[in-house]
Amino acid sequence: MHEVFETVAAAVPDIRAGLPGRRRKTDEENASGETQLAADVWADELLEERLTALDSVGAYASEERDDVVDAGDGVSVAVDPLDGSSNLKSNNPMGTVVGVYDAPLPASGTGLVAAGFVLYGPITTMVVAEGAAGRPASDATATEYVVEDGTPRDVGAVELPEDPTVYGFGGRVPDWTDDFEAFVREVEDELKLRYGGAMIADVSQVLTYGGIFGYPGLRDRPEGKLRLLFEGAPIAYVVEAAGGASTDGERSLLDVPATRLHQRTPVFVGDDAYVERVESL
Numbered sequence: 001m002h003e004v005f006e007t008v009a010a011a012v013p014d015i016r017a018g019l020p021g022r023r024r025k026t027d028e029e030n031a032s033g034e035t036q037l038a039a040d041v042w043a044d045e046l047l048e049e050r051l052t053a054l055d056s057v058g059a060y061a062s063e064e065r066d067d068v069v070d071a072g073d074g075v076s077v078a079v080d081p082l083d084g085s086s087n088l089k090s091n092n093p094m095g096t097v098v099g100v101y102d103a104p105l106p107a108s109g110t111g112l113v114a115a116g117f118v119l120y121g122p123i124t125t126m127v128v129a130e131g132a133a134g135r136p137a138s139d140a141t142a143t144e145y146v147v148e149d150g151t152p153r154d155v156g157a158v159e160l161p162e163d164p165t166v167y168g169f170g171g172r173v174p175d176w177t178d179d180f181e182a183f184v185r186e187v188e189d190e191l192k193l194r195y196g197g198a199m200i201a202d203v204s205q206v207l208t209y210g211g212i213f214g215y216p217g218l219r220d221r222p223e224g225k226l227r228l229l230f231e232g233a234p235i236a237y238v239v240e241a242a243g244g245a246s247t248d249g250e251r252s253l254l255d256v257p258a259t260r261l262h263q264r265t266p267v268f269v270g271d272d273a274y275v276e277r278v279e280s281l
């Protein structure tokens, strides 16, 4: 396992232990204009300190800070320290998302050599997909670990089930485009709704039961909500490694050019046939 993920796993008990006292909002906004929780800021600082201390890490970027932190030579790590942190108040699942890019940031998903996430659910798990520089994500393998005590315990390969069962789409229905809403009406007849409001937890449903997760472009925000470098590309890498597909509506999320560190993108990941239907809209 890449030492970035060993380090993330080792930080998990500390992150978990620090959450109960950090459910309040701060007066600060992150680079995307969202109010930060004390937990967002704290998890970001903890991961920055531990990941930049690694010899193999040359840069650290996070959804919670404006600029890239220079740490010398090595891979660039892009982190969403607490994905779905608005679930903290209601005590619902959240995650940590990590992309390891063999390129300076901002970089597109073709620069990813590994990506993964921690899911703070009833059990704390971590899924890691690892490949090689210059190789497609479909050549990578995805593995699930239990990381309760900070030591990853392999619990098996992650493979997207062939029969799709669940779907979850973000955003308010009145903000969806007509075409997208019509597509969701079809999907409602075919699959079962599973939406919890934290991308990692919702994608985990799809990885476990098969189906599709998406956060579409909205009427007044065609670029959607999720961030390409911190969320879209890493999760696409994991899902493609697990045998699924991804799209921003036109092409794999791994092929979307990255021009800005905090750029947003529509995100769809999961079953090939459903991803193709999104692309045909």
Ligand code: FDP
Residues within 6 Å of the ligand: 082, 083, 084, 085, 086, 087, 170, 171, 172, 197, 198, 199, 200, 215, 225, 226, 231
């Ligand atoms: P959150 O704002 O709580 O951090 O990345 C942002 C995110 O959560 C995703 O985890 C989640 O999928 C999405 O936003 C949920 O947005 P909505 O509240 O608009 O459904």
